[in-house]
Amino acid sequence: MKEDTEWTMEIHSRSGWFNIDLAELWRYRDLIVLFVRREFVAVYKQTILGPVWFLLPPLFTAIVFAIIFGSIARIPTDGQPPVLFYLAGIIAWTYFSNCMTATSNTFIANSGIFGKVYFPRLVIPVSIVIVNIFSFLIQFGLFLIIYLYYLISGAPISPNIWLCLVPFLLIQMAALGLGMGILVSSLTTRYRDLTFALGCGIQLWMYATPIVYPLSQVPHQWIWLISLNPMTAVVESFRFAFLGSGMIQSWQIVLSLIITAFILFLGILFFSKVERSFMDTV
């Protein structure tokens, strides 16, 4: 009889906390690509207006913000055209919040397929985050058009070298949205009421992020608090890259990166813990 060392896989009753198999996720990269494609086709093939649905909400939100917070509440926008100022914040925020919302019901929405076949469960949220890049790009296109309009018409905006950072900001938002989303999805398998808290939480989180106001307007003694919000640095850097205004410091970016990494790690940790047994609870 052969020795035990040749077993390729062992299924154990108990799993430690650090039972994360990212190499396996990589082996399933083809599946991620196919899921992205499936989501994409499923969304676009069925609507005639398709992409337009991604354009209208941020545009209207930006206009509403410009009226309420700009014209009525008169919150300054660092001397930037209000619509542009709000739109920059909104599209960044939208990508993050879409990632988080869409991944937050991974287990419950996919319990049918998860109940039948095994593949690394992380494949699903990762592909969701990737597919959301498409809607981000559409909104980003809208932003660019409006941006160019203002640039040509001579608004005081100055694009700068920070533009090179934009792809990395996108990755950070993806990581953060993924981390938060899978953290929530892991907890919702046990606590269904968290689903309700999520909608409200995202709303509040948005106001805790400098989107309708610039960071420069935050009272000095509260800067540390708002810097704990990892989205603060992301949104502020994003806006700084395009508009050239704002006050973002390197320690805030580092802090934001650390917190993002921590949340993503925590999310993966919980997710791997839950994926082993959640089929018994849904």
Add this chain to the structure above:
Amino acid sequence: MKIMSEIVIKVENISKLYRLGIISHNTLYQDIQSKWARIRGAEDPNTQIDQLNSGLKNNECECFWALKNISFDVRKGEILGIIGRNGAGKSTLLKILSRVTAPTEGKIKIKGRIASLLEVGTGFHPELTGRENVFLNGAILGMTKQEISEKFDEIVAFAEVEKFIDTPVKRYSSGMYVRLAFAVAAHLEPEILIVDEVLAVGDAKFQKKCIGKMGEVAGEGRTVLFVSHNMNAVKNLCRKVILLEAGNLVYEGDTHTGIAQYVNEDRIETTTLDEEYLNSIMTGLILERNPTVRFQQITISDMSGNERATFRSDEEIKITMRYRCYTKVTNLRLLITVLDSEGNRIMNTLNYDDESQVSKNELNPGVFTSICTFPKNLFGENRFYLSFSMINDYIEHINIEKGMYFDILFYSMSSYSEKLYEKTCIRPLLKWTTYVE
């Protein structure tokens, strides 16, 4: 001495515990409330009253072992049949093996890649074309893009959908859909394949093809775990079976003995009611001093007279009633009532339905035997109770309420229909006609 091939799956003391009913408390608020109560040493406000009364601790409630201490080995190239009635733990075992859920205790060692066909067509999206779905489904089942590309033509040919491969699958007929789905699964090349009831798909010709394919797979030295209610398929494919009963492994060994044990499982069922017992449980209008008629024995058996209480749905069931007439008896009617497990009467059968015939029936004192045969393909998968009555008009009326029961195991090629009609009482084969308008 026979050379044994190496062991590719080693299941060691696997147990799986399921919690029934409320799992935790389901809301964060209540969990915190309970925890806080425990910290203060107070009574948990979320404990159910019956739990308190029965003295159970909170975490001891309503659990059940879907699998208890299962151990077995599977050797390379073997097709192992896993049989047992619904709820015996077959699906749980497969789910653990295919890593859909984790066991509560024990461990499993596996050599080689394992893939499961718990249900075909997993992840198929109606908007995608056949081609796209083949790739997606293949990837879900664990194949790489390259492997699928290599197998692609073979898959399409097997499914017989060459012409429509670039059409969205929502336009497929359900037969095409299922054939394509099975074809992908059948062309997976894992060392170990788990198959659960997939033979349900397609027409008889396609099923034959599938059985052939599975035999082929095993012939190539790969291992198949095959779960089915279709004993013919199990008999054809497997040389070894394991039989599960209520989470326990009750048999491991050659297929014929295993299937025989499954079908004829003699448990605590009663197949014969004797005179003494019948007299002790009879109710109705009874003359104690001057009996006119009495049951002597009631037996349930198959057509060749083997007493048992578990039947396949395609078997006839014979109920034999012996009774004694103490006087000359006219108008004797015998009635069998079939009840479902909740006690609803679902069927009556009388020895004479026609009243005018009853009066012509005259029995002299002596012992008589009446046999009633339930036709095959009448009952669905369920447990049925039998009540017996003997009515000697205006004189005596003897009832044996729920004297015995029998179980029907559904026996068909199709697990789809089994899923649809599970727990139905009556499931006759009727005449169906279909025509185009």
